[in-house]
Amino acid sequence: MSHVASPALALPPAVAQAAPNPANGPSARFFAEIGLAPGMRVLDVGCGNGDLSRLVARLVGPDGEVIAIDRSPEAMAMGHTAEAGLQAAPIRYRQADLAGALPELGRFDAIVGRRVLMYLPAAAATLARLAALGKPGAILAFQEHGRAGLPAGLGPLTLHRRLYDWLWDTVAAEGGDPGLALRLVDLMRAAGHGIEVARSEGVLLQPGEPSFLATLAQAMLPRMIERGVTSADALGLDTLADRLREEHRAAAGTIVWDLAFLVSARIARDA
Numbered sequence: 001m002s003h004v005a006s007p008a009l010a011l012p013p014a015v016a017q018a019a020p021n022p023a024n025g026p027s028a029r030f031f032a033e034i035g036l037a038p039g040m041r042v043l044d045v046g047c048g049n050g051d052l053s054r055l056v057a058r059l060v061g062p063d064g065e066v067i068a069i070d071r072s073p074e075a076m077a078m079g080h081t082a083e084a085g086l087q088a089a090p091i092r093y094r095q096a097d098l099a100g101a102l103p104e105l106g107r108f109d110a111i112v113g114r115r116v117l118m119y120l121p122a123a124a125a126t127l128a129r130l131a132a133l134g135k136p137g138a139i140l141a142f143q144e145h146g147r148a149g150l151p152a153g154l155g156p157l158t159l160h161r162r163l164y165d166w167l168w169d170t171v172a173a174e175g176g177d178p179g180l181a182l183r184l185v186d187l188m189r190a191a192g193h194g195i196e197v198a199r200s201e202g203v204l205l206q207p208g209e210p211s212f213l214a215t216l217a218q219a220m221l222p223r224m225i226e227r228g229v230t231s232a233d234a235l236g237l238d239t240l241a242d243r244l245r246e247e248h249r250a251a252a253g254t255i256v257w258d259l260a261f262l263v264s265a266r267i268a269r270d271a
């Protein structure tokens, strides 16, 4: 699987500047509440452009350290130039594939990730490898997104639903696991980790506000076509934004587009 817009989604850098990703909204509160403290050493897995790495770097401060890993150098390229701020920990980017053996990275006080386990064909095995990198009692915290029978709203939302299905079908066709987020607490518990936070926040589309969905569809289109999920004609990119806006206007009210699943645990001491 390549770098990745998830249905939830992280967009390629150029696109991300045009349309802020509302799925990142829950991150600031969640990662601030999981016990990250000044001076900690944190591993951010599947860091992409480093947006979450910079957030946790600010939380652990200049005496901390963030190691950010991703298998895609292209995804990480933007991270090298973005500033986390003066009061942030240094961030060191390393290329690494979570599907295989990890390079020597040392031990961590916390291991975090956002929208990454959902893309792995064997997330439980990766979680076990990651837990082995944690110091006893370390934090293991993920924001993941899952296929959860959405979108929900006041109208039939036919086009929104079709787009949602195409996006998740693409993730599944690429070998990702649309159900991972819903099983994450189970996986963590089965590994013996103590769950500390397990909740979900809705990613909402408000009427009259610019929707990021057309931008997202544009970013995902090559992958949807590659996997045979839909065609450019069926998506109708030229008119998609207008049709989505019109459908939302007709439905009125808020659309619940997506759910962020926020799960934090303490690594079992003998992991």
Ligand SMILES: C[S@@+](CC[C@H](N)C(=O)[O-])C[C@H]1O[C@@H](n2cnc3c(N)ncnc32)[C@H](O)[C@@H]1O
Pocket (backbone or CB within 6 Å): 001, 002, 003, 004, 005, 006, 009, 010, 045, 046, 047, 048, 049, 050, 051, 052, 069, 070, 071, 072, 075, 096, 097, 098, 099, 113, 114, 115, 116, 119, 120
């Ligand atoms: C949706 S992006 C999320 C990026 C970042 N965590 C964020 O929230 O902004 C998913 C990231 O996971 C990375 N990824 C997917 N599979 C991976 C793997 N097997 N090993 C390492 N990174 C992987 C992709 O390259 C991509 O950068």
